[in-house]
Amino acid sequence: MKNRSISQDFTVGQVRKLDSIKGIASARLVAIAEIDPLDATCLVFLLSNSTDAATPRDVVIPQKISKLSYEIALMGDYLSRADQGRLINNPVLGELGRDLIEAVRKAVVDSPFGRLNIDETQFSIEVGSYPAQKYDSVWNFRDAEALNFELLTFVRNKISIDYAVKFYQLNVENQKVFSEPEVPFDALRFRSLSSERIEVAA
Amino acid sequence: MTSKVTWDDLRVEFEEIGGPGELWRAEIKKICQYRIKQKMNLRLSAELFGFVDWDADDLAQTVITERLLARGQARFIFDTVEDIDHARKLLSNEVSFTLEDRRVPNQVDNVMSNLEPKLRELGWSPEGIGAGNNSEEDARRITEIARQILNLKRLRNRGQQRLSPLFAGETLAGLAEQIVKEHPQVSAYVIQQALRTALAKISPRVSMEAVGNTQEDFGAVAGRGALKWVDDLDSAEGLSADAARILEVLGSEGSEISFLIASGASQNEIAGVLGVSRPTAVKRIEQTEELLIKEFKSIGFDDDHKLRILGEVFSVLGVGISDGEIIK
Numbered sequence: 436m437k438n439r440s441i442s443q444d445f446t447v448g449q450v451r452k453l454d455s456i457k458g459i460a461s462a463r464l465v466a467i468a469e470i471d472p473l474d475a476t477c478l479v480f481l482l483s484n485s486t487d488a489a490t491p492r493d494v495v496i497p498q499k500i501s502k503l504s505y506e507i508a509l510m511g512d513y514l515s516r517a518d519q520g521r522l523i524n525n526p527v528l529g530e531l532g533r534d535l536i537e538a539v540r541k542a543v544v545d546s547p548f549g550r551l552n553i554d555e556t557q558f559s560i561e562v563g564s565y566p567a568q569k570y571d572s573v574w575n576f577r578d579a580e581a582l583n584f585e586l587l588t589f590v591r592n593k594i595s596i597d598y599a600v601k602f603y604q605l606n607v608e609n610q611k612v613f614s615e616p617e618v619p620f621d622a623l624r625f626r627s628l629s630s631e632r633i634e635v636a637a
Numbered sequence: 638m639t640s641k642v643t644w645d646d647l648r649v650e651f652e653e654i655g656g657p658g659e660l661w662r663a664e665i666k667k668i669c670q671y672r673i674k675q676k677m678n679l680r681l682s683a684e685l686f687g688f689v690d691w692d693a694d695d696l697a698q699t700v701i702t703e704r705l706l707a708r709g710q711a712r713f714i715f716d717t718v719e720d721i722d723h724a725r726k727l728l729s730n731e732v733s734f735t736l737e738d739r740r741v742p743n744q745v746d747n748v749m750s751n752l753e754p755k756l757r758e759l760g761w762s763p764e765g766i767g768a769g770n771n772s773e774e775d776a777r778r779i780t781e782i783a784r785q786i787l788n789l790k791r792l793r794n795r796g797q798q799r800l801s802p803l804f805a806g807e808t809l810a811g812l813a814e815q816i817v818k819e820h821p822q823v824s825a826y827v828i829q830q831a832l833r834t835a836l837a838k839i840s841p842r843v844s845m846e847a848v849g850n851t852q853e854d855f856g857a858v859a860g861r862g863a864l865k866w867v868d869d870l871d872s873a874e875g876l877s878a879d880a881a882r883i884l885e886v887l888g889s890e891g892s893e894i895s896f897l898i899a900s901g902a903s904q905n906e907i908a909g910v911l912g913v914s915r916p917t918a919v920k921r922i923e924q925t926e927e928l929l930i931k932e933f934k935s936i937g938f939d940d941d942h943k944l945r946i947l948g949e950v951f952s953v954l955g956v957g958i959s960d961g962e963i964i965k
Contacts, residue, residue, distance in 0.1 A: 461723040484713045505709030566763040568826040
């Protein structure tokens with residue numbers, strides 16, 4: 436039940452702060468791109484305030500679209516997964532809209548190199564134009580942002596024992612999901628083991 | 638004894654007054670003092686950044702008004718930050734952005750802004766594949782392009798304008814062609830580095846004579862075709878003597894005007910270089926042309942020989958002729 440209440444609070448396009456990891460990585464603003472209630476995670480885009488240095492791989496979103504108090508740059512290539520638990524305690528600061536997020540995801544995949552091909556007028560946004568050049572200050576800034584984002588987020592491995600444990604713990608009261616095709620095999624094993632224990636105890 | 642400021646202090650202050658207050662200002666001022674010290678160590682004048690004098694209070698005020706308030710960056714910091722170190726890093730970024738925004742364009746910016754459209758016309762892109770990565774290959778490119786820039790004929794600066802144009806438009810067009818031909822994928826970063834390297838060696842007051850007035854000096858640019866008119870050594874010596882005499886009669890200003898006309902400089906550009914108004918420049922151009930016509934009439938050779946002497950004059954000035962076209 437817990438995971439359901441968490442997922443209900445999230446919608447695609449929300450701008451929230453992703454909590455820092457003390458001594459390891461500092462907090463950043465992110466935009467939610469996908470929500471997975473089964474393991475209580477979200478795919479998130481990294482946001483930056485360096486709109487002056489937004490490259491052709493970034494999308495600059497004005498205040499009137501995001502409802503933030505400042506212009507923000509969505510860094511198209513910085514998409515990764517974060518625990519909902521590190522977003523849930525932070526308020527929703529703005530909304531970028533599902534359509535825009537979907538368009539950016541599509542553009543990033545369709546054009547892995549060069550300028551993002553997005554209809555700027557349709558979304559009232561602007562694709563960055565700062566020329567990306569290795570080892571200038573903007574390059575170093577983006578490098579540091581990538582490193583920090585990498586530490587704040589993780590890549591999910593659906594066949595890992597970690598994922599199975601998390602899946603089982605989050606869904607132990609929601610038996611329906613165990614009949615879904617995507618359920619991890621180890622999570623099914625945990626469930627059968629715990630069921631046996633209950634039967635023995637009875 | 639001063640108490641240590643924490644992020645909670647800054648956050649509470651922001652919440653209470655709805656924006657950055659005295660504690661924020663104090664933090665920004667500390668960063669500004671550090672930045673100013675760095676700039677002063679580099680002997681950079683405050684005027685380069687649009688300030689009368691280096692003053693931490695002035696800079697802090699500018700950061701607060703132009704970045705934190707006008708662009709809502711105080712709110713961004715408030716929304717994002719969780720500890721004082723992170724806040725200081727973001728505030729430090731804001732100080733950097735403020736200084737960068739206010740930086741007065743320098744000669745490298747000027748030349749680059751004139752060169753870039755010419756490069757783009759030729760299909761060049763500033764991103765540049767595999768460039769700007771500090772590799773040996775880039776170092777070689779920077780040196781080569783810097784050498785090409787140093788070999789370009791520069792306009793004379795008479796001290797009328799601090800950033801008067803260094804190169805005639807057609808000279809830069811020639812450089813753009815050369816860059817695109819020899820380094821088609823070079824990035825803007827590499828070109829800027831090359832300009833920085835080359836222009837650091839150029840004094841704005843260097844006159845044409847000091848830059849170089851022999852064919853060899855301009856060989857890298859003139860090259861190919863530039864010596865086409867000089868068929869043999871004997872005739873070359875005779876032509877050089879005639880050309881030298883004509884240049885002597887023209888004087889330094891006449892030579893400069895001749896070069897500029899041959900380089901395709903506009904009347905306005907020539908006026909800028911001479912430090913005079915356009916009508917005055919037009920008058921001096923006419924005087925130079927009359928002087929040239931008079932000198933060539935006095936030579937008394939046939940037209941073909943006169944043309945060869947003119948070719949030699951241009952060659953000495955750093956302009957070549959190939960197949961009837963002026964090249965630089």
